[in-house]
Amino acid sequence: MTPANHSIRRRITAWLLVGIGLVLLTMALLLKAILDRRMQSEYDQTLLAKANVLATITTQEDKGVEFDFTDAFMPEFEASQNPEYFQLWGGHDVVLARSSSLAERDLPRFAEWTEGARIADLTLPDGRAGRRVEVDFLPRLDEEVTPGSLEPERVVLVVAREREQLDARLWTLHWILLGTVALVMGLIVLIVRIAVGVGLRPLDEIRTQLAGLGADSLHSRLRPRQRIEELAAMIDQFNALLDRLEVAFQRERQFSSDVAHELRTPLAELRSLAEVGGRWPEDKAMVEGFFQDILAATEQLERIVVNLLMLARCEEGREAIDSAELDLAASSASAWRRVLGQAQAKRLTFHYEGPPSVIVRSARDAFDLILNNLFTNAVAYSPDGDSIRCTVRNGDGSLQLSIANRAEHLTQEDLPKLFDRFWRKDPARTGGQHAGLGLPLVKAYAKLLGLTVSVALEPGQIFRITLTGPADVVPGN
Amino acid sequence: MKLLIVEDSERLRNSLSVGLRRSGFAVDLAADGEAGLRFAVGADYDALILDLLLPRMDGLTLLRKLRGQGKNTNVLILSAKDQVQDRIDGLQLGADDYLIKPFSFDELRARLDALIRRRYQHRNPIIQLGCIELDTTLRQACSPDGELPLTRHEFALLEYLARNRGRVLTMRNLEDHLYDSETLVSSNAIEVHISSLRRKLRSAGEDDLIKTRRGFGYYIDAG
Numbered sequence: 001m002t003p004a005n006h007s008i009r010r011r012i013t014a015w016l017l018v019g020i021g022l023v024l025l026t027m028a029l030l031l032k033a034i035l036d037r038r039m040q041s042e043y044d045q046t047l048l049a050k051a052n053v054l055a056t057i058t059t060q061e062d063k064g065v066e067f068d069f070t071d072a073f074m075p076e077f078e079a080s081q082n083p084e085y086f087q088l089w090g091g092h093d094v095v096l097a098r099s100s101s102l103a104e105r106d107l108p109r110f111a112e113w114t115e116g117a118r119i120a121d122l123t124l125p126d127g128r129a130g131r132r133v134e135v136d137f138l139p140r141l142d143e144e145v146t147p148g149s150l151e152p153e154r155v156v157l158v159v160a161r162e163r164e165q166l167d168a169r170l171w172t173l174h175w176i177l178l179g180t181v182a183l184v185m186g187l188i189v190l191i192v193r194i195a196v197g198v199g200l201r202p203l204d205e206i207r208t209q210l211a212g213l214g215a216d217s218l219h220s221r222l223r224p225r226q227r228i229e230e231l232a233a234m235i236d237q238f239n240a241l242l243d244r245l246e247v248a249f250q251r252e253r254q255f256s257s258d259v260a261h262e263l264r265t266p267l268a269e270l271r272s273l274a275e276v277g278g279r280w281p282e283d284k285a286m287v288e289g290f291f292q293d294i295l296a297a298t299e300q301l302e303r304i305v306v307n308l309l310m311l312a313r314c315e316e317g318r319e320a321i322d323s324a325e326l327d328l329a330a331s332s333a334s335a336w337r338r339v340l341g342q343a344q345a346k347r348l349t350f351h352y353e354g355p356p357s358v359i360v361r362s363a364r365d366a367f368d369l370i371l372n373n374l375f376t377n378a379v380a381y382s383p384d385g386d387s388i389r390c391t392v393r394n395g396d397g398s399l400q401l402s403i404a405n406r407a408e409h410l411t412q413e414d415l416p417k418l419f420d421r422f423w424r425k426d427p428a429r430t431g432g433q434h435a436g437l438g439l440p441l442v443k444a445y446a447k448l449l450g451l452t453v454s455v456a457l458e459p460g461q462i463f464r465i466t467l468t469g470p471a472d473v474v475p476g477n
Numbered sequence: 478m479k480l481l482i483v484e485d486s487e488r489l490r491n492s493l494s495v496g497l498r499r500s501g502f503a504v505d506l507a508a509d510g511e512a513g514l515r516f517a518v519g520a521d522y523d524a525l526i527l528d529l530l531l532p533r534m535d536g537l538t539l540l541r542k543l544r545g546q547g548k549n550t551n552v553l554i555l556s557a558k559d560q561v562q563d564r565i566d567g568l569q570l571g572a573d574d575y576l577i578k579p580f581s582f583d584e585l586r587a588r589l590d591a592l593i594r595r596r597y598q599h600r601n602p603i604i605q606l607g608c609i610e611l612d613t614t615l616r617q618a619c620s621p622d623g624e625l626p627l628t629r630h631e632f633a634l635l636e637y638l639a640r641n642r643g644r645v646l647t648m649r650n651l652e653d654h655l656y657d658s659e660t661l662v663s664s665n666a667i668e669v670h671i672s673s674l675r676r677k678l679r680s681a682g683e684d685d686l687i688k689t690r691r692g693f694g695y696y697i698d699a700g
Contacts, residue, residue, distance in 0.1 A: 253560075256560070257558055257560070260557045260558060260559050261530055261557040261558070263557075264557035264559070264577070264578040264579055265486055265489070265557050265578060267578070267579040268486075268489055268557070268578035268579035268580060269486055269488040269489045269492065270579070271579045271580070271581070271582075272489055272492040272493055272496070272579075272580075272582055273488065273492045275496070275581070275582040275583070276492045276493075276495055276496035276499075276582060277492075279496065279499070279582070280495075280496075280499055286495055289491075290492065293488040293491065293492070296488065297488055426532065427530060427535065
């Protein structure tokens with residue numbers, strides 16, 4: 001099952017919108033609650049003020065409670081359209097007064113008595129939604145009443161008026177609030193999209209550049225127009241990876257090309273020699289010469305194949321290594337003797353520097369192969385009449401063997417490629433004696449023996465290859 | 478027909494030169510790019526067999542320089558480089574053909590024949606000269622009475638004259654195309670070959686095929 005694609009753009013957008021939306025919603029709800037409360041409170045205060053006015057015209061006289069009210073005083077209590085209501089009760093729930101708007105009807109009262117004003121919703125006698133305030137108070141004593149002469153009678157006043165105007169205003173306010181939230185949210189969506197787009201533009205640019213990368217464009221690098229702090233390290237790492245990949249690709253290409261040349265050329269020679277020789281067999285001298293060439297080409301192919309097989313065995317760790325005591329000084333001398341013929345032809349001299357005998361435990365065959373390759377190379381690439389130096393140092397718990405010779409055409413840039421399979425300084429790869437497998441073999445065998453190989457180009461074009469390992473060299477396996 | 482082989486493998490160079498000479502070509506050899514360019518610029522070859530990985534100057538550079546100097550010699554690249562891009566590079570730089578090593582000698586010859594035919598604008602490998610039929614692939618000359626017993630040089634001479642019908646070819650020109658550059662040619666070698674060739678053609682019924690323009694050279698009528 002293909003995993004779903006996740007999008008940073010969608011994720012940031014969603015989180016921002018949800019976050020901002022929640023904040024906006026909370027603020028809107030809070031604002032609504034405050035406004036509702038404030039408007040309701042103002043409405044109730046108006047109602048209460050009206051009740052207080054009515055309370056002030058209620059007096060205690062000797063003959064009882066006097067409610068000095070006329071409709072002209074507060075005409076809203078008698079209006080035929082949208083009237084307001086009040087009702088006054090005395091002791092024993094005797095109705096003392098009603099507004100004209102009530103006629104014979106009663107306003108509801110709270111079931112339990114409590115001191116002070118109480119406010120609640122109700123359905124008005126004309127069926128509209130309303131709000132009532134109930135106040136329980138002792139009427140003020142009339143001026144003619146002698147203080148202390150009578151006990152004031154507790155009265156209850158209920159004043160009610162419609163609340164539909166309040167509800168309509170609240171409803172309008174709610175819609176304005178909702179509309180504002182929606183508008184702000186729309187603007188925020190727009191701003192977030194633009195902001196995320198601008199913020200992620202460098203990523204889009206990188207994505208476009210990445211899409212253009214392929215095996216044929218490994219020379220390309222990520223080059224954003226602006227250096228973005230958060231991406232800089234990643235881009236640098238990626239470009240460094242591309243550098244390494246390009247080098248690896250080039251090496252791989254070079255390797256394929258070199259293999260093709262090393263194998264195809266002797267094969268082409270063999271085929272051409274066989275076909276031409278077979279076409280004109282009557283020319284005995286020519287055919288005999290061709291046989292010599294066929295033998296030489298076959299030997300060249302054999303060397304390549306044998307070396308490749310040895311390399312493969314080494315790299316897979318399948319090369320058998322038997323540990324035994326060997327004398328490095330003697331082994332070096334022996335390896336030199338094997339190339340003495342070629343060395344004498346070039347008038348090369350050999351110098352050994354080190355103890356007369358250096359006994360180590362290692363694999364004799366592998367060490368011999370390493371030394372043979374090193375001396376063969378040294379002889380092949382030294383200028384005529386020069387000298388080759390072999391130095392052995394054994395002390396401080398480590399062993400060092402180095403071979404140095406002058407290499408006129410070698411450069412510092414060549415050193416990292418020396419251990420690449422089939423690498424040769426001569427791009428034409430002319431001649432079949434050296435296929436470029438000697439040093440890779442040296443490195444592979446040295447690794448098996450627990451040795452490290454290093455190369456250096458010293459002043460005077462002296463090429464030095466050094467094997468380093470523990471004093472008592474033992475095989476890796 | 479004269480070829481130049483620029484190849485650094487001595488064994489391949491040797492076997493190719495033997496095989497191609499025995500096939501009737503005059504062959505010059507160069508072991509590196511610089512020598513190859515010198516040869517290619519200095520003489521008129523019917524085809525050039527060019528390796529790419531060469532000492533001193535690689536094959537592609539040689540090809541670029543050759544074309545840069547206005548030489549239109551047919552070039553067949555013979556290389557171990559087998560990648561498509563290698564072939565594209567070679568052909569785009571002006572090579573006429575590309576053959577990957579290892580190769581069949583017969584295929585190489587067939588491709589060289591095709592290149593030479595293209596050079597002389599002959600699509601047909603068989604050239605008709607009166608009653609004589611010249612098969613440039615089998616390198617045979619036949620009359621209605623049968624095959625003419627031509628030597629390698631006589632056939633090459635007749636083929637070169639036939640491919641250049643209507644054009645007077647000087648002695649120097651004929652020597653250049655019939656012999657390797659390193660061969661010492663006697664002063665009357667071409668005249669001897671012409672004389673022998675005329676005799677054999679006459680016996681086949683073609684009395685006056687090869688004409689002489691005194692003081693200039695030899696030619697076959699355009700027909």
